[in-house]
Amino acid sequence: xxxxxxxANARHQSVAEGGTPxxxxxxxxxxxxxxxxxxxxxxxxxxxxxxxxxxxxxxxITIRNAISPLVHEGMFARSRGRGTFLRSNQPENWVGRLxxxxxxxxxxxxxxxxxVLQQGMTNRHDVGVKEKLQERxxxxxxxxxxxxxxxxxxxxxxxxxxxxxxxxxxxxxxxIMYSVLEDDLGHEIAEAKQTIxxxxxxATSAKLLGVKPGAPLLTIERxxxxxxxxxLELLRASYLPEFFRLSISLTRRxx
Amino acid sequence: xxxxxxxANARHQSVAEGGTPxxxxxxxxxxxxxxxxxxxxxxxxxxxxxxxxxxxxxxxITIRNAISPLVHEGMFARSRGRGTFLRSNQPENWVGRLxxxxxxxxxxxxxxxxxVLQQGMTNRHDVGVKEKLQERxxxxxxxxxxxxxxxxxxxxxxxxxxxxxxxxxxxxxxxIMYSVLEDDLGHEIAEAKQTIxxxxxxATSAKLLGVKPGAPLLTIERxxxxxxxxxLELLRASYLPEFFRLSISLTRRxx
DNA sequence: TTTCGGGAAATGTTATAACAAGTCAAGACG
DNA sequence: CGTCTTGACTTGTTATAACATTTCCCGAAA
Numbered sequence: 001x002x003x004x005x006x007x008a009n010a011r012h013q014s015v016a017e018g019g020t021p022x023x024x025x026x027x028x029x030x031x032x033x034x035x036x037x038x039x040x041x042x043x044x045x046x047x048x049x050x051x052x053x054x055x056x057x058x059x060x061i062t063i064r065n066a067i068s069p070l071v072h073e074g075m076f077a078r079s080r081g082r083g084t085f086l087r088s089n090q091p092e093n094w095v096g097r098l099x100x101x102x103x104x105x106x107x108x109x110x111x112x113x114x115x116v117l118q119q120g121m122t123n124r125h126d127v128g129v130k131e132k133l134q135e136r137x138x139x140x141x142x143x144x145x146x147x148x149x150x151x152x153x154x155x156x157x158x159x160x161x162x163x164x165x166x167x168x169x170x171x172x173x174x175x176i177m178y179s180v181l182e183d184d185l186g187h188e189i190a191e192a193k194q195t196i197x198x199x200x201x202x203a204t205s206a207k208l209l210g211v212k213p214g215a216p217l218l219t220i221e222r223x224x225x226x227x228x229x230x231x232l233e234l235l236r237a238s239y240l241p242e243f244f245r246l247s248i249s250l251t252r253r254x255x
Numbered sequence: 256x257x258x259x260x261x262x263a264n265a266r267h268q269s270v271a272e273g274g275t276p277x278x279x280x281x282x283x284x285x286x287x288x289x290x291x292x293x294x295x296x297x298x299x300x301x302x303x304x305x306x307x308x309x310x311x312x313x314x315x316i317t318i319r320n321a322i323s324p325l326v327h328e329g330m331f332a333r334s335r336g337r338g339t340f341l342r343s344n345q346p347e348n349w350v351g352r353l354x355x356x357x358x359x360x361x362x363x364x365x366x367x368x369x370x371v372l373q374q375g376m377t378n379r380h381d382v383g384v385k386e387k388l389q390e391r392x393x394x395x396x397x398x399x400x401x402x403x404x405x406x407x408x409x410x411x412x413x414x415x416x417x418x419x420x421x422x423x424x425x426x427x428x429x430x431i432m433y434s435v436l437e438d439d440l441g442h443e444i445a446e447a448k449q450t451i452x453x454x455x456x457x458a459t460s461a462k463l464l465g466v467k468p469g470a471p472l473l474t475i476e477r478x479x480x481x482x483x484x485x486x487l488e489l490l491r492a493s494y495l496p497e498f499f500r501l502s503i504s505l506t507r508r509x510x
Numbered sequence: 511t512t513t514c515g516g517g518a519a520a521t522g523t524t525a526t527a528a529c530a531a532g533t534c535a536a537g538a539c540g
Numbered sequence: 541c542g543t544c545t546t547g548a549c550t551t552g553t554t555a556t557a558a559c560a561t562t563t564c565c566c567g568a569a570a
């Protein structure tokens with residue numbers, strides 16, 4: 001093959017910048033350039049790790065560390081002895097990436113929407129909310145989630161007061177449409193715990209979702225923790241299983 | 256503190272062994288010894304990484320690589336600047352580790368059991384089985400799963416013919432009791448894809464599980480792939496949500 | 511006695527080298 | 541013409557060094 005996709009000793013702009021680690025700068029650089037069609041040949045084959053190493057002026061392992069998360073996200077697929085290739089079908093809605101709701105819905109070809117059912121500070125808690133957030137009072141947001149105007153899920157989210165107040169200052173439309181922690185809010189998300197179960201619709205939720213009472217529901221509870229171990233969001237959601245399935249794909253790491 | 260838990264230059268037996276990598280040998284050695292109460296002090300504090308490095312005669316990073324999966328499993332908790340500690344409440348049934356059924360049940364304090372409902376080669380397939388296993392005929396095993404004699408799940412597993420034949424040669428009791436791929440069967444598991452949903456019991460399954468028809472079920476489909484990409488097992492299971500919840504816990508890796 | 515700050519000790523992060531193993535095509539050989 | 545072998549090229553794995561950051565005790569100063 002020997003394609004020489006790019007003039008060999010072109011120096012890239014954003015590397016050799018301050019603070020942030022090399023492999024992260026390089027990762028974002030690769031992401032950007034590949035989106036513009038650079039660094040890959042016509043077959044979607046990425047420059048080899050060694051070439052990229054020379055190109056960015058770092059060792060192959062650093063390139064490897066830069067690319068690995070992109071492979072993990074599903075952007076590239078690696079093939080030993082052959083090379084690294086851009087994947088044709090990107091999305092792969094997988095639980096690991098904290099599953100953005102609207103993103104998922106859009107991927108499936110629907111238009112995402114939402115209707116606010118409740119919102120604001122509250123002292124009355126559902127079971128376990130107080131303990132899990134470790135707060136006396138919480139800010140809550142209960143929404144009906146829509147796909148092309150069809151209700152498909154009920155989401156009830158709880159936040160610590162300060163995060164809640166921040167949320168109130170933001171435009172309501174954004175809050176309504178998107179998962180709150182989806183786009184960065186300044187908090188660093190360190191960990192998330194999800195618990196998945198099954199349940200039935202009661203009279204109220206059946207009416208909201210437009211199904212018969214007793215229809216099955218996929219229930220998810222997600223607790224998002226910040227870097228300091230502080231709880232940032234407690235999300236309890238019930239999904240109609242016809243529209244929503246979780247897909248978990250995992251590769252065994254370091255045996 | 257300065258406890259010097261073990262004579263410093265005692266050499267450990269199973270390290271410096273053939274084939275398997277150092278960090279794996281060391282990991283298993285640590286697992287064994289800690290279970291016997293060695294390498295940790297009275298407070299559950301593990302020897303520091305540097306000490307372990309000297310003890311096993313490798314670099315600190317290798318020790319780190321050995322311990323990391325144990326931390327990931329929930330056996331230890333690391334605390335920067337303080338040390339590494341044995342966790343009090345071990346289990347953490349989490350999806351990532353391919354969830355062994357009986358292990359999970361035992362952790363919850365029940366005794367795991369099973370009753371075989373169907374077994375053997377078949378040409379009649381449920382939808383999708385043929386495509387996913389990429390075989391014409393498959394070997395199937397349908398079991399009712401018990402916890403202390405209470406039915407809690409129905410598992411229907413499909414295998415490629417050759418794997419099925421291997422299974423028939425094994426003692427039936429093992430097949431009945433344990434998840435087949437749980438203990439190593441010689442196949443290297445490279446990847447697993449799980450899809451999670453919700454459903455309802457029909458008349459047959461309700462009778463088997465001892466609940467009313469229309470009770471909610473947590474449904475899981477798991478496709479296990481070998482290192483060469485070949486499908487090794489297709490598992491379809493329905494669990495009673497009272498007994499079975501999935502817990503997903505994930506830490507954001509390499510930002 | 512209390513407070514403050516320095517430093518030792520511990521884990522966290524980043525970058526690297528050297529070797530292992532798979533892929534594929536060119537060329538030797540029947 | 542087909543088959544086998546060799547070797548260059550590529551990703552996979554293992555082990556390492558060096559530095560960053562956090563914790564916490566202990567001693568000096570108020």
